[in-house]
Amino acid sequence: MTDKANRFVSPDNHLLHLITEINPSLFDEHDLKKAGLCLLDWAAVAVAGSREPCAKILLDHAQQEGGEAQSTLIGTGRCGTARQAALFNGTAAHAHDFDDTYPAIPAHTTVPVASAVWAAAERDGRTGLEIITSVITGIEVMCRLGLALCPDHYRRGWHASATLGAIGASAACAKLHGLKGKTIMDALELAACRAAGTKAAFGSMAKPLQLGQAAALGLESADLAQRGFTSSKRVLNAADGFYALHSNDFSDAPLKKPLGEEFHIHGNHFKYHASCFLTHGAIEAAKTFFADNDDHLPASIKQVHVCGHPELLKVCDNPEPQTGLAAKFSVQFCVALALTGKDTSALTTFEEHLTRDSALRKLMNKITLEASANLNHEEAEVIFSLKDESTIKIFGKPTSSAKPDEERPAIEAKAQNLCEPVVGKDGTSKLIQLFSALQTLDRIPDYSGLSKR
Numbered sequence: 001m002t003d004k005a006n007r008f009v010s011p012d013n014h015l016l017h018l019i020t021e022i023n024p025s026l027f028d029e030h031d032l033k034k035a036g037l038c039l040l041d042w043a044a045v046a047v048a049g050s051r052e053p054c055a056k057i058l059l060d061h062a063q064q065e066g067g068e069a070q071s072t073l074i075g076t077g078r079c080g081t082a083r084q085a086a087l088f089n090g091t092a093a094h095a096h097d098f099d100d101t102y103p104a105i106p107a108h109t110t111v112p113v114a115s116a117v118w119a120a121a122e123r124d125g126r127t128g129l130e131i132i133t134s135v136i137t138g139i140e141v142m143c144r145l146g147l148a149l150c151p152d153h154y155r156r157g158w159h160a161s162a163t164l165g166a167i168g169a170s171a172a173c174a175k176l177h178g179l180k181g182k183t184i185m186d187a188l189e190l191a192a193c194r195a196a197g198t199k200a201a202f203g204s205m206a207k208p209l210q211l212g213q214a215a216a217l218g219l220e221s222a223d224l225a226q227r228g229f230t231s232s233k234r235v236l237n238a239a240d241g242f243y244a245l246h247s248n249d250f251s252d253a254p255l256k257k258p259l260g261e262e263f264h265i266h267g268n269h270f271k272y273h274a275s276c277f278l279t280h281g282a283i284e285a286a287k288t289f290f291a292d293n294d295d296h297l298p299a300s301i302k303q304v305h306v307c308g309h310p311e312l313l314k315v316c317d318n319p320e321p322q323t324g325l326a327a328k329f330s331v332q333f334c335v336a337l338a339l340t341g342k343d344t345s346a347l348t349t350f351e352e353h354l355t356r357d358s359a360l361r362k363l364m365n366k367i368t369l370e371a372s373a374n375l376n377h378e379e380a381e382v383i384f385s386l387k388d389e390s391t392i393k394i395f396g397k398p399t400s401s402a403k404p405d406e407e408r409p410a411i412e413a414k415a416q417n418l419c420e421p422v423v424g425k426d427g428t429s430k431l432i433q434l435f436s437a438l439q440t441l442d443r444i445p446d447y448s449g450l451s452k453r
Contacts, residue, residue: 012185012236014255015141019171019184021259022137024129032439033404034265035132037411038110038139039118040435041100041270042093043074044415046115047422047431048347049095050075054205058088058212070123075422082123086169086219090115091212094161096347097328098418100268101277102139103378105146105160106311108211109268112165113138113172115215120173120222121444128441130176136265138172138218143264147254149247154199154311158246162197162210169218177226189231190221192242202276202315203326269378269398270411273344275328277398278312281380282331285396286338289384293392298339298363303385306331310371312380317369324350332364335382339363345414 049055050073059076062084071085072078074092079085093099093111102109117134120126142164146153154160170191174184194217197210225231236242243250273283286304306312308331318330327333327350334344340360342349354360375381376397384392412432419428434445 012188012233014252015144015171015188015236016181016184018141018144018255018259019137019175020180022133022140022175024133026259027132027136027263030404031136031263031265032132033408034268035136036435036438037270037404037407038100038265038268039114039131039135039438040415040432041411042110042114043431043435044411044418045096045099045111046089046093047075048098048418049092049208051422052092052095054095054208055088055092057205058091062088071119072122082119082223083216083220085119085122086116087212087216089119089212090215091208094208094211096274096350097207097276098271098274098347100270102143102146102264102267103269103277103376104267105143105150105154105164106277106377107142107146107154107160107164109139109142109161109165109168109265110135111211112161112169112214112218113142115212116169116219116222117172117176118444119215120176120219124176125443126176127443128438131444132439134172134176136263137175138168139265139268140263141171142168143267144254144257148251149243149249152247152249156246157199159197159199159201159207159210162214163195163246165197165211165214166191166195166217166221169215170221171218173219173222174225177222179222179226182230183225185233186229186231187222187225189233189235190224190229191218193231193235194221195242199315203318203321203323203329205325207325270407270414272398272410272414273334274347274350275334275344276316278309278316278377279329279331279334280398281375281378281396282306282308282312282382283334283338283344283396284398285380285382285394286335287344288394288396289382289392290339290341293384298359300387301339301363301366301384302387304335304339304363304367305370305383305385306335306367307370307372307375307381307383309375309377309379310373311377313369313371319364319367321355322352323355324352327352327355330364331369332367333360335367336360336363345417347418 062080067081069079174187316331321327321330
């Protein structure tokens, strides 16, 4: 056996153990509250995203396709099959790139997992605690796989939110279905052998579609496995399997870590800027400069030098974005917004007409970029050189609390801002109430009536 083959001895046993052993007795109050916040954030961004062109196209497609009304297409007042709902809700929830993220991979974890679980739970009549258990399980699997495969997986150009999201979603739905042993592995392998997603799609409708597809694929894989559809046990850990093909850095150490430590869902960071998470450190630095230097208006800035993680330059070096979607992946545009006091948490700030704003364009031309491997994905060092020859250096990093109770007010405010224009104050209040007490519910209430006003 070659050295390369030796690297893939049997990490799937660790995944099987992980999925089997996670249960509500392991959760404390903080786990339940964090899961509720992640699900509220997911629902809020899905409601807002249901207005986007990509969601409207999928809604039309689902209506043409037809099928049994099993699960809610969030924000539309309509239902579709569970698979259609997973695809629609996953795409809508990522349409604004405003959903939570796990920076260490980096990947968006809640959207693919929750979109699959929620659709299946509505169809099958599951309890709130079963939903939370399945979501925590799916995110745990997704994050551990990401830590096992990255950074090479992401560096190669794979969209980890989609590739790993499909497997995480299948693990979550396998947990929800109560699958056992080999059937669990069949579900994961059926997802892994079809999982895909590329970073080349960033800044287009194809990016959120990849997360919707991951959710639908995960749900479908668990459904098929439950019905007896089998896979090859070589799919994940063979020398030509998923791990080997997707990374040269694979290590099963993250998969082997015992349960009992903090669940990875606590590593999810909520987004408070409606742009790629890689831009957030630079935005925070620019916001600090704007707040602390009222006498230094944009006209007094000679140059802005942004130093960030190498992925920032690969993904977000776009000095001339032409659309609102592309602007979310332009660190130059995002920094210019912050330096002019614009609200980077407002969806309207990333509308296409602002990409042609002459004042923003002029400021963007003053921004230079540099990569530094010493910085994390979410960090940035920004040097502001002024026309009076002075310089100001600011370190930027998104704020995040490890305590759900401290995060709740900001997430509820975000949900209100995103949802009220779509479903009104009453509908938004119902969503917030739902996810604050989800673990107590014997069945999800019927929210199919929540629709655009």
